[in-house]
Amino acid sequence: MRFTLLCSFLFLLINQSIAQKMDWSGNTSPDYTSLINYYKQLAKSNKRVELYCMGNSDYGLPIFLCIINGAGDSLATFNKAKKQTTILINNAIHPGEPDGVNACASWIEKELELKYTANSPVVAIIPAYNVGGMMNRNGTSRANQNGPVEYGFRGSARNYDLNRDFIKMDTENSFTFSKIFHALNPDVFIDTHVSNGADYQYTLTYISSLKERLAPPIASLTYDKLLPFMNKELQMVPYVELKGDTPETGIVAFNDLPRYAMGYASLFHSISFTVETHMLKPFPERVKVTEEFINVLYKWTRNNSEKIEKARMDAENWALDQAYLKYNYAMSDLSDSITFLGYEASTPVHPTTEVARLFYDRTKPYQKKVPYFNHYQALDSVKTPRYYVVSGKEIEVIKRLKANEITYKTVDTSYQVNGRVAIVRDFTSLAKPWEGHYKHSNTKVDFVQEQLIINRGDLLIDAHQFKSQFIHAALQPLTEDSYFSWNFFDSYLQQKEYFSAYVFIDKIDEILAADPSLKLSFEERKLKDVEFRNSEAQQLDYLYQNSPYFEQSYMRLPIYFID
Numbered sequence: 001m002r003f004t005l006l007c008s009f010l011f012l013l014i015n016q017s018i019a020q021k022m023d024w025s026g027n028t029s030p031d032y033t034s035l036i037n038y039y040k041q042l043a044k045s046n047k048r049v050e051l052y053c054m055g056n057s058d059y060g061l062p063i064f065l066c067i068i069n070g071a072g073d074s075l076a077t078f079n080k081a082k083k084q085t086t087i088l089i090n091n092a093i094h095p096g097e098p099d100g101v102n103a104c105a106s107w108i109e110k111e112l113e114l115k116y117t118a119n120s121p122v123v124a125i126i127p128a129y130n131v132g133g134m135m136n137r138n139g140t141s142r143a144n145q146n147g148p149v150e151y152g153f154r155g156s157a158r159n160y161d162l163n164r165d166f167i168k169m170d171t172e173n174s175f176t177f178s179k180i181f182h183a184l185n186p187d188v189f190i191d192t193h194v195s196n197g198a199d200y201q202y203t204l205t206y207i208s209s210l211k212e213r214l215a216p217p218i219a220s221l222t223y224d225k226l227l228p229f230m231n232k233e234l235q236m237v238p239y240v241e242l243k244g245d246t247p248e249t250g251i252v253a254f255n256d257l258p259r260y261a262m263g264y265a266s267l268f269h270s271i272s273f274t275v276e277t278h279m280l281k282p283f284p285e286r287v288k289v290t291e292e293f294i295n296v297l298y299k300w301t302r303n304n305s306e307k308i309e310k311a312r313m314d315a316e317n318w319a320l321d322q323a324y325l326k327y328n329y330a331m332s333d334l335s336d337s338i339t340f341l342g343y344e345a346s347t348p349v350h351p352t353t354e355v356a357r358l359f360y361d362r363t364k365p366y367q368k369k370v371p372y373f374n375h376y377q378a379l380d381s382v383k384t385p386r387y388y389v390v391s392g393k394e395i396e397v398i399k400r401l402k403a404n405e406i407t408y409k410t411v412d413t414s415y416q417v418n419g420r421v422a423i424v425r426d427f428t429s430l431a432k433p434w435e436g437h438y439k440h441s442n443t444k445v446d447f448v449q450e451q452l453i454i455n456r457g458d459l460l461i462d463a464h465q466f467k468s469q470f471i472h473a474a475l476q477p478l479t480e481d482s483y484f485s486w487n488f489f490d491s492y493l494q495q496k497e498y499f500s501a502y503v504f505i506d507k508i509d510e511i512l513a514a515d516p517s518l519k520l521s522f523e524e525r526k527l528k529d530v531e532f533r534n535s536e537a538q539q540l541d542y543l544y545q546n547s548p549y550f551e552q553s554y555m556r557l558p559i560y561f562i563d
């Protein structure tokens, strides 16, 4: 591992600031420089703590990784992390929500006072992921949040929400994250946040991955073993995403698509959580429950490492056996009932606006059963090929596959093979950009079986590898977060050449004579379709598109599927 280059730069940063003892339990959270300085000092003074510069952020300052219970040097530590049970915790992806920043440091200090045991999991902590956001300090951008007094901003240096960037990877942060993630291959992953939304009694809420999307061994370990244990140890409730205006109308399970940190981690069968503390609870209380969540999960991981390792191996084998990939998960109308500690809500008229407002009355706490809509079903599925071929010219896609350490072969001699190509028939795009993209959805594709030419320099990817779920999610054009949906193949969605009708009309008899099946379909269409029969433009366009004159690349994606 080569982590030293950026570190030399770091020393400059650290030497300029004075090391200080941090108070993790007050209403403050440190800025980037003080935080990294603290970790550096901690790593210097304690053998169980290692600190690595892992790569750049879009701000230009590095993202660090603190590891405890490693093996003492980078190579041995990352090897240990890959082989043994490892927890990865990501903090300050939204720097306005810095509970995890304080909680992790506080947790480490307490853990270091305890004796290291051989079965202690490796714990890797990203102290500050959104460096640019950390540098953009303020005390106002979290309008409804109860502390700390100062914090960073949600957007990164280039104003991306990094918690939507794990597949499209617009930022250097995401490239550094994938480096960290694959260097560790974490078994358990936690992303720390603070919620927005309704008022209720809980300080701690959490998101776990949609059970329907998980490999069954991971779903069963998470939902049958881990969550019952955590619910016994902690007062927590699933993240309160509302079905209606208040929790009483129901809570909706969060659909953790691969664009999110935890959805991304789930593609690699990591047991993934987002911690969402409640914005209206005081910062010190939120830090405390975040730390408790981490500690309870740490203990469970330590005591269940064999089960976790086995479940991940079984999950991998399960994934490799799946002939179809399910996608388009939609919430069903079925709900479970959960006990919920809320506050009575009413809608009095506000004197200034003179219209009804939503009001949660904290003097009227309740315990009620509320519906929990936690059943999803995949509306679609697509056949998964044994191999994908990605055109060697698609350098942006290839950059991302490499960053995710996908195993592939570069084709050295061109050859022909029978396979499928995806022809896009329809899609809709956003009218305004979202996270820098006019994202596509409602995509319709025909997979056409053809004799394909695989060119020298193309990538041949065997889908039978540990990262198969990532490969399918990114390369299958129909999936919710595919590279197609994130606009990587937009240049293929535009026709480049056209024809002049008054010239082309003199070619159509020749075209029809050379292609009897086209002649048949053309005549049939003329018989059945009056508008077509009366339109020279429609007829010529049809013949042009089905003739050898029509360009091959239009709507044809540069990915092949070989079964």
Ligand SMILES: [Zn+2]
Residues within 6 Å of the ligand: 094, 097, 192, 193, 194
């Ligand atoms: Zn957040």
